Ligand SMILES: *[C@@H]1O[C@H](CO)[C@@H](O)[C@H](O)[C@H]1NC(C)=O
Ligand SMILES: *[C@@H]1O[C@H](CO)[C@@H](O)[C@H](O)[C@H]1NC(C)=O
Ligand SMILES: *[C@@H]1O[C@H](CO)[C@@H](O)[C@H](O)[C@H]1NC(C)=O
């Protein structure tokens with residue numbers, strides 16, 4: 080199967096989400112529809128791509144400006160919180176086994192480790208992660224109610240199970256919000272909404288998943304991120320490693336083990352259905368969480384963004400699809416687009432007002448970069464922390480946390496003849512200086528599209544094959 084237009088007739092709206100979560104949940108949870116994860120923010124908002132989605136502070140208000148009406152919105156979403164990947168889960172477990180085999184005495188903040196059992200799975204969404212996407216669908220409905228009352232988004236998902244399930248959970252939240260909206264007529268015969276699933280197998284042109292850029296996948300470019308992280312690790316990990324080894328006599332934790340113990344904070348937190356902060360988190364200081372967040376930022380920046388010569392290139396296909404949708408013109412083919420899919424209106428309809436696509440953190444990073452977002456001048460340092468506020472708002476946790484969502488909006492405003500474009504990433508309105516964004520972060524559609532030369536000229540795609 081290369082492509083499935085799946086209607087998912089199998090699932091029904093269960094009681095768990097028939098009541099929209101924005102009406103006040105009875106579960107004590109750190110997560111909410113409007114602002115996402117809000118528990119121990121000084122720590123949890125610094126977990127890089129392992130932070131659960133939270134509203135990033137925005138200098139520009141993210142509400143719809145006065146005398147404007149939203150005419151178009153594309154959401155690009157990451158899947159929700161998941162278990163560690165299979166290889167990571169094996170290595171975390173090995174670190175825990177090693178501690179249990181060698182440490183006899185657990186005291187103070189480490190006491191919980193005596194009875195800690197490694198039970199995390201691999202690759203799948205956690206219950207908390209599913210709920211994040213239900214909440215995201217609800218929020219999207221509420222935020223774009225004027226459109227959403229009458230319309231259903233055109234949905235696509237990359238093929239991995241956790242991404243497809245995230246798309247399904249999003250539709251559940253959207254649908255429940257629609258049914259709860261007194262003005263929507265309480266009918267939603269289009270549900271369950273079709274989701275176009277694009278497989279992730281080798282050789283498939285999938286604008287929501289990388290894999291086609293041969294020199295990136297096989298060549299030295301794929302190692303830049305690991306090199307940058309290794310340099311940063313040698314700066315910030317030794318004192319942490321020494322402290323843990325002193326507190327856990329016999330453990331003899333390596334650098335990798337030490338990073339793993341830090342990873343176990345976010346992963347055990349999102350394994351809790353309510354997102355209860357894990358005991359692992361208290362083993363580290365706030366300053367150390369900033370360092371850890373930066374470690375994850377380096378991975379994204381040198382893997383899929385401006386720090387990698389072939390990073391932004393891999394987001395070009397989606398960027399061209401976005402241009403097509405915003406301008407209502409056929410897709411400029413090339414890069415990772417699939418002409419078979421993009422040339423027919425069943426799989427690539429133009430003229431719709433609401434689109435929703437589901438993908439991964441790496442792919443979203445490449446797409447943001449292909450669109451010229453967060454394009455700062457200085458490459459990120461491998462030896463000195465650069466906080467998001469000093470990096471044009473760029474960090475892994477501000478851009479691609481679990482259940483991250485970017486809104487690409489068009490709006491029609493009274494004072495302007497031409498439609499305006501705005502980009503909102505995790506509730507932070509980007510200033511869009513690259514197309515002379517106004518004080519509300521808006522560019523005219525033509526100025527926005529003019530700023531996308533990198534994508535329109537296929538952004539070095541040929542260099543994937545030299
Ligand atoms: C465990 O460590 C504590 C604090 O260092 C110490 O007081 C205690 O004697 C130790 N217990 C054992 C059984 O070694
Ligand atoms: C962790 O490793 C132990 C020892 O190899 C194994 O028995 C256990 O099943 C593993 N647990 C998980 C959740 O993978
Ligand atoms: C997410 O969707 C899956 C698949 O439809 C469903 O089994 C699960 O219950 C949903 N999760 C939540 C929290 O509603």
Ligand SMILES: *[C@@H]1O[C@H](CO)[C@@H](O)[C@H](O)[C@H]1NC(C)=O
Pocket residue numbers: 081082282283284285417418419420
């Ligand atoms: C493009 O999509 C079609 C499905 O419509 C599929 O049959 C074909 O294999 C895809 N081609 C590539 C290169 O991904």
Ligand SMILES: *[C@@H]1O[C@H](CO)[C@@H](O)[C@H](O)[C@H]1NC(C)=O
Pocket residue numbers: 303304306307310381458459460461
């Ligand atoms: C960080 O490390 C990467 C990988 O070695 C390298 O390409 C990059 O130039 C380094 N960045 C800086 C600012 O030195």
Ligand SMILES: *[C@@H]1O[C@H](CO)[C@@H](O)[C@H](O)[C@H]1NC(C)=O
Pocket residue numbers: 331333
């Ligand atoms: C600690 O681990 C290192 C490998 O990471 C090993 O070379 C060393 O011998 C170990 N030390 C002890 C005391 O076990």
Ligand SMILES: *[C@@H]1O[C@H](CO)[C@@H](O)[C@H](O)[C@H]1NC(C)=O
Pocket residue numbers: 284291413414415416417418419
């Ligand atoms: C898939 O992408 C390649 C470039 O990587 C391109 O040559 C090919 O024509 C594309 N296939 C389709 C069906 O668009």
Ligand SMILES: *[C@@H]1O[C@H](CO)[C@@H](O)[C@H](O)[C@H]1NC(C)=O
Pocket residue numbers: 424425
């Ligand atoms: C889709 O394309 C077909 C054939 O080109 C056309 O007949 C049909 O009206 C189009 N449908 C929509 C919804 O645009």
Ligand SMILES: *[C@@H]1O[C@H](CO)[C@@H](O)[C@H](O)[C@H]1NC(C)=O
Pocket residue numbers: 391448449450451454533
């Ligand atoms: C990012 O900025 C640099 C320097 O101005 C420019 O050369 C590059 O084309 C920009 N990248 C994108 C994707 O816009």
